[in-house]
Amino acid sequence: MRDYTDVLTQACGLMAEIQEHVRAFDPAALAFVPPVIDNSTGNNWRGEETQGMRKFIDVIEHHATSFEALAASGEPPREDPLPIALGLATSWKQVVLARGPIPAVRMQIQVPGQNGIKSRLGSRSSSSSPAPSTNGPRRPREAFVDVVARGGAEWIRIYSKKTNQIMAEFREQDSYLNSDDETDDDEEGHTQPALTNSIIRLVDDLLALAEDVERVPGAPAPKLTLRLSRIAEFPEGGHPDPRVPATFQAIRDRGVNLVFGDLSEVPFSSLPIGARPAPKLRPSRRLNLDPTALMGLCSDLLHYPLPADEEEARSRFFRPAEFVGDDDPASQSQNSRELVRAVMEECEAPLIEVIRDVLSTTDSDDPDPTAPIELWATSQAVQYLRETIASEDVVGDGGEQRRMRRLTGLEEGDFWEGSRYEGKAGILTDIKLHIFDEEVDPASAIEKLDLNGGSSTTPSTSSSPPLCRAGMTSFHNSISSICTTFVSEYYAHEAHGAEAAPALPSFLNPRRLPAPRVAQISTPFTVVSLDSLARGAREGMTTLSMGHVVFRELFGQPRWRLKGWAQGNYDLEDADGAASLHAAAWILPYRSLSEGKRVKFAEGNFAYPTFVQRVPRSAACKAAAAAAEAAAASGETTPV
Numbered sequence: 081m082r083d084y085t086d087v088l089t090q091a092c093g094l095m096a097e098i099q100e101h102v103r104a105f106d107p108a109a110l111a112f113v114p115p116v117i118d119n120s121t122g123n124n125w126r127g128e129e130t131q132g133m134r135k136f137i138d139v140i141e142h143h144a145t146s147f148e149a150l151a152a153s154g155e156p157p158r159e160d161p162l163p164i165a166l167g168l169a170t171s172w173k174q175v176v177l178a179r180g181p182i183p184a185v186r187m188q189i190q191v192p193g194q195n196g197i198k199s200r201l202g203s204r205s206s207s208s209s210p211a212p213s214t215n216g217p218r219r220p221r222e223a224f225v226d227v228v229a230r231g232g233a234e235w236i237r238i239y240s241k242k243t244n245q246i247m248a249e250f251r252e253q254d255s256y257l258n259s260d261d262e263t264d265d266d267e268e269g270h271t272q273p274a275l276t277n278s279i280i281r282l283v284d285d286l287l288a289l290a291e292d293v294e295r296v297p298g299a300p301a302p303k304l305t306l307r308l309s310r311i312a313e314f315p316e317g318g319h320p321d322p323r324v325p326a327t328f329q330a331i332r333d334r335g336v337n338l339v340f341g342d343l344s345e346v347p348f349s350s351l352p353i354g355a356r357p358a359p360k361l362r363p364s365r366r367l368n369l370d371p372t373a374l375m376g377l378c379s380d381l382l383h384y385p386l387p388a389d390e391e392e393a394r395s396r397f398f399r400p401a402e403f404v405g406d407d408d409p410a411s412q413s414q415n416s417r418e419l420v421r422a423v424m425e426e427c428e429a430p431l432i433e434v435i436r437d438v439l440s441t442t443d444s445d446d447p448d449p450t451a452p453i454e455l456w457a458t459s460q461a462v463q464y465l466r467e468t469i470a471s472e473d474v475v476g477d478g479g480e481q482r483r484m485r486r487l488t489g490l491e492e493g494d495f496w497e498g499s500r501y502e503g504k505a506g507i508l509t510d511i512k513l514h515i516f517d518e519e520v521d522p523a524s525a526i527e528k529l530d531l532n533g534g535s536s537t538t539p540s541t542s543s544s545p546p547l548c549r550a551g552m553t554s555f556h557n558s559i560s561s562i563c564t565t566f567v568s569e570y571y572a573h574e575a576h577g578a579e580a581a582p583a584l585p586s587f588l589n590p591r592r593l594p595a596p597r598v599a600q601i602s603t604p605f606t607v608v609s610l611d612s613l614a615r616g617a618r619e620g621m622t623t624l625s626m627g628h629v630v631f632r633e634l635f636g637q638p639r640w641r642l643k644g645w646a647q648g649n650y651d652l653e654d655a656d657g658a659a660s661l662h663a664a665a666w667i668l669p670y671r672s673l674s675e676g677k678r679v680k681f682a683e684g685n686f687a688y689p690t691f692v693q694r695v696p697r698s699a700a701c702k703a704a705a706a707a708a709e710a711a712a713a714s715g716e717t718t719p720v
Contacts, residue, residue, distance in 0.1 A: 084157040091165040092151055095144040098165075098172055101348045102140060105176065107133050109355035112181035112231060112646035114635075115553050117361060119434065120628050120667045125635065127646045131184040136175075140168055166342060167240055170309050171226055173343040176351050178229035178236060179654070181646040189235075189289055189644065190222040223285050229305075231554075231649030232296070232642075236305045237286060239279060243311050243324060249277045250321055275326055279308075283331050296645045298561025306331060309342040359653065360660035363438060364548045365451040368616030368623045369513070371608050372670065374457055374465040376431065376626035378483040380476065380675035381419070383499035386427050393420045396678045399686045413688075419674050431626070431668055432501055432508070440507045445659035447551025453507055455487075456514045456547075458615050462488055464608045467601045469673060476679030488513050516615055551662035552620030555648035559664055562640050562647075563614035570607050587633045606630055613665070622663045627670035 112127030147161055175185050227236040253273070283306060290301045311324075319325055331338050369377070376382065387393040394409075397419040404411040409420075439453055468474070469484050479498055485491035489512055496502045496509070505511075546552055569581035570588045578584070586592060593604040609630040616623035625631065634640070640647050653661060680686075 082160075084160050087160055087162050088147060088151055088157050091161040092144075092147045094162075094165040094169055095140070095147055097348045098140055098169055099144050101176075101351055101353070102137055102172065104353045105351075106354045109352070110175075110180050110182035112183075112648055113355070113358065114555050114648060114665075115361050115661055115663045116631075117363065117622075117663045117666045118628065119429075120626075120669045123628075127181060128183065128641060130182050131643055132186050133175075136171070136186050140172070143168060163240075166344070167238075167309075169344070170238060170240075170307075170342045173346055173348075173351065174227050174236060174238060174307065177343070177346070178227050179234070179650065180229070180355075181231045181649060182227065182229055183232055183646050184228040184644050185226065187225055187228065187644065188222055189225055189293060221289075223282075223289050225286070228302075228644050230651060231647075232299060232645035233302055233649055233651060234305055235286060235290060235302045236307065237282070238307045238309050239282065239311075240309050241278065241311070243315070243320070246277055246279065246311070246324060246327070247320055250323055275323060275330055277323075277327060279306075279327055280330055282306075283334060283336055287334060287336070293644070294642060296558070296562065296640055296642055296647070297565040298558060299645065303335070303337065305337040305339060307339045307341070309340075311340065313340045359658055360443070360445065361663050362441075362443070362446065362660055363622040363624070363666045364551060364620065364662040365439065365446075365448060366454045366456060366548055366619075366621050367439075367666075368612065368619065368621040369455055369457045369461065370612040370616075370623055370625045370630075371461045371464045371468075371605060372626040373624040373668075374461055374484075374487075374513075375468060375673060376668070376671035378465070378469065378480045378487065379671045379673055380480055380678060381422050381426055381671050382430070382432050383479065383483070383496075383501065384675070384678070385500050386430075387423060390420070390424055393423045396420075396423070396681065397674070399681070403686050415672070416677070418670075418672065419677065422669065422671055423674075425669055426671075431671065432505070434668065435624075436506045436508050443660065447658050447660055447662060448548060451548070453511075454514055455511055456516060456616075456619075456621065458516050458608075458612050460603055460608045461612045462513070462515060464601060464603060464605065474673045474676040476675035476677075480673055480675045487511070488515075516619075546618065546620035548620035548662060550620075550656075551658060551660065552652060552656075553648070553661050553664060554650060554652040555664045556617040556620055556662075557652070558640075558648040559617035559634075560614050562634065562637070563610040563617070565639075566634075566637075567607060567610050567614065583639070585633075585637055585639075606633075610634070617664055620662060622666050624666045624668065626668045628667045631665055631667060 107130060108126070110130045110133070114125050114127070116125045118125065143164055147165070150157060150161075171186070175182060224237070225235045226238045228234070229236055253276075283304065286304050290304060293302070295301070313328065328338060387396065397416045398409070398412050399416070401407045409417060442449060465484060465488075469481055475481060482491070482493075482497070483495055483499075486493050486495045486497075494502070495511060496505050499505075546556075566585055566588060569584045573581040573584050573588075574590070588606060588610075590604075593606055609625070613623050613630075613634070635647065
């Protein structure tokens, strides 16, 4: 029996190197970091931690402890421990060197089978063989993947068999062929059997799984990288059988990235222990404004002179004690408390100045330094602004309404008239709004908007190149896909009922959608916001939002957090090699309309607003559809 004592010492040394790097490495470096600027909550937005990572580290620690205990016992090992240590070293290096984000490591991937299970990633089972198919060609349902890289766009599998094991497979195949030849000596025209072995079968299984696996919206099938860790591409003296290099070519012909080696040439000291430096992040010079940003720019909070202190702020928005029962701020309405908080935040960090100063800053590495400063919005977002701002309960001196008309081009004049920034707006002085998909002037475009409860039945689409292609990120594409999917499902649900969109996210359920209590709107805020995010992302723009609620709901959606996927990757950024990138979202603190309350309270009118009576939108849609069908049957036309 061979003595593996010296080999055990070598294995213990290698495991110690692995452990040292594992303990120094920050697993957060593998998580997805979306290009989001958050000046509202201060959050550092980040994707899920790498699934399977903790278990992998436990496996490393377990083997290191076992080897050390065996060495301390003085008993000679019965088996060679080095392959285990070398395999773990290769796997760990592959994880660290793979392009992130890394959603999962050492995972068993499963796809729908005859029993209807959903696609998922789970812990590696005792058997990695695909379940046989009873009908038609075998379609594998599961396989092991060592590293899920690039946010799910790449699967990396390490194949650790040696050349002699592949040769054994060939010899077995040849023995069957020779046996057949002996029984069929008189037959002519023998055909060469198709090249097959365990490597090719593994690749075919993984490629089939990649096509079938559940994916986040907009994601293509994962690409496959196969690492042959113990087979050399060009061994000294050549390969013992031409079928070995033919196997390599067959794998490459399938579109697989084939690499060789166990990474032993890469010392642990050269491996990174944290995330690679990220490109600088800045807003695009063309900004897409979602409905909260449109409303915030018009809000009295951003233009009326600031209060001297919190007492003055409360005098503007709190009702007297005799109206609410006591002096406790908790007795005031939520809206009043939010307005006081917002105006005090303005005293510390005025949002107009934040936007002005950021857009005024130019860097030598700006991805698009010659682009003009422009504000854009979807027609739905503008419609939502008009409907919200037109309510009598929010009208004060008319300043917010005037700013809305001038921003959107419905009225000539200075947007900053009467503002505390009149003559001080800097780069924002001549701002006006551009509306997507409108080839006429903004005033005519807005006048054509349906303010009687109608809306488009699909999200905005455009086949033209992105307006802000330079600096665009892969996350822009991901946001566009997920938001477009959700908005389309919402309209399908509205038009045809729940059965038309069974996967509609709960935060888009018509019964849960928030709406202003003092205004009648045609399209819910959440839907308008998602449509705005989708269009801004499709154009490569930064979407400016004053409030984080919708983005928070979106970022946490299960369909955007599928196991084995991140909400985005860095493929587009890597291809461009840009030194700075455009943020997909720029989140500022929420600013609501406030002039109506401030003016009415100053006049001594502390009455509560009259809330609108709402008709469920689904009922309205069904009624409209029924009317349209009746009109069609009678040969009449009905406006929608």
